[in-house]
Amino acid sequence: GEVLLVLARSEPEVTDGRGLSCLLVEKGPKVKVRRLEHKLGINGSPTCEIFFDHAPAKLIGQRQRGLITYVMSLMNGARLGIAAQSLGIGEAACRAARDYALTRKQFGVAIDQLPAVRDLLVDMSVDLQAARALTYHAAFCVDLERGLERRLEAKLDRDPEAARNVRNESRKYKNVNKILTPMAKYFASEMSMRVSNSAMAVLGGSGYMKDYPVERLVRDSRITTIYEGTSQLQVVAAIGGVMNGGLAEIVGEVLGARDWPAAVAPLAAQVREGLAALEAAVAYVKERPDSNTYRDLYARKLVDLAIDLLVGALFCGQAAAGERKLAVARRWIGERLPQVRALKERVCSGETLTLTDFEALAVQPSTAD
The missing domain is CATH 2.40.110.20 (Butyryl-CoA Dehydrogenase, subunit A; domain 2)
Structure with a gap:
């Protein structure tokens, strides 16, 4: 340049x-x-x-x-850009695995007829759709924030009350996006690694060869969890919004007070039950005397719990519009709500062996005697 x-x-x-x-x-x-x-x-x-x-x-x-000021102002766009890149890698990996499984025959049938392979392909697809739902919702909220900022800059609202309302909405979405953009980047980039690795599992030895694109997708996916902030840094950026109740409010707004279709209502109710588990975990962390240290130790589990619920709420909204997305929502909530409960129990366990017994648990340095 x-x-x-x-x-x-x-x-x-x-x-x-x-x-x-x-x-x-x-x-x-x-x-x-x-x-x-x-x-x-x-x-x-x-x-x-x-x-x-x-x-x-x-x-x-x-x-x-x-x-x-300047670099941080670019973070929302940068995070969403990497999340979108991750979606592309995940999509390519899913398609490569699906096409291979359809044509590769073993024991006289295509391997996509084998239950274990089918389960792997479904997990890959639902994981990808979850990352897409989260990334699109984050991008939607960033667009709203930018639109409101431009409205304020142009001074389109002459009425002081209307201008005040626009300013409050702008602040609201600014805070929302401080939570959503690191979550989208974190989840989508980790998804791209999981899905590309699963694609290699579907292709087996063929996937390890350069004859197929999967080995490149595995290599390319790794950078998405590193640049524009590692996954660990995205968790650090998002945990404040989980702890202060901001994420729970976002999930509540997505669910709303709407009348759900009969098939979706039980799924939405399960997500609301999950919110209670999140609130209990957050309350436990706040009540501890070593609250800050303990929060840092369990930040990733808390953020994972929060993402599972937000994606569940987004899937409920999609399921209300179509039968195919209803199957996706059922799969996600059926798989993730038990994980939500398990994460809540883990956070509330009080276990701090990582801090107290680090030397005994970690691999010893190569320079150690």
Whole structure:
């Protein structure tokens, strides 16, 4: 490219993120590509190490606002972008596995007739549809936030009360998206790894060969859980919304006070029962004297529990519109509600062996005697 947007430390005395500024560096003799990285996957997108030899740069925006303001403002789009990439990988893996299972014969029948293979294919499909539902809902809410912000900037509402309502809605969706976008990125990227690995299981030895696309999908999926924030960082970003009740409110709004079709009503009731389990788990964590440490220890389980419920609520809404989605909702809720209860029991167990017995449980360092 002709220009680079660089995040660099402009304040040497400030060691945290507040010392970073956004700089524009133009192509020239002072900017060199030192080497191309040799990567596991996404080899169609070169990654390189760039060397700046006292290259001139122009400040973009204000000093010290590079990370905390400018980069963070891009996070919603970045998270959704990786979630969408993950959906593409998962879709390709599902299709490759389904097509192979339809044509590969074993014991005189196509392997998609074998119950174990069918179960694997169904799990892959439902997992993919869950990630798609969560990502689309997050994207919908981000669109609403941006639309409301533009409405405020354009000052379209002359009535003070109407303008106040729009401002409150904008703040609401800003808070909602702080929960939904890291959840979408986390769940969709982990889904792409699960589904591509399952596709390789369906193809067996053939999937391990470069003759089929599945080995590439397995490699490409791994990066989605890493860049634009690892899965662990997405959990850190989302856990606050789980603990403060924001996620429960989102699930409640998705379910609403609607009259569900007779076939869907029992499923919606199960999701509401799951919300009680989430609330109990959150209350237990808050009541502990070591609340912050314990929350960090069980953050991933709490976020997983919350995602299971939100996806269940989204599937209920889809099931009200069609028979095929009713089957998906039944499968998801039937599989995940027992997991919700198990996660709640685990969070409320009080077990902290990871912290108290780490050295005994973890692999010893290779340098240890």
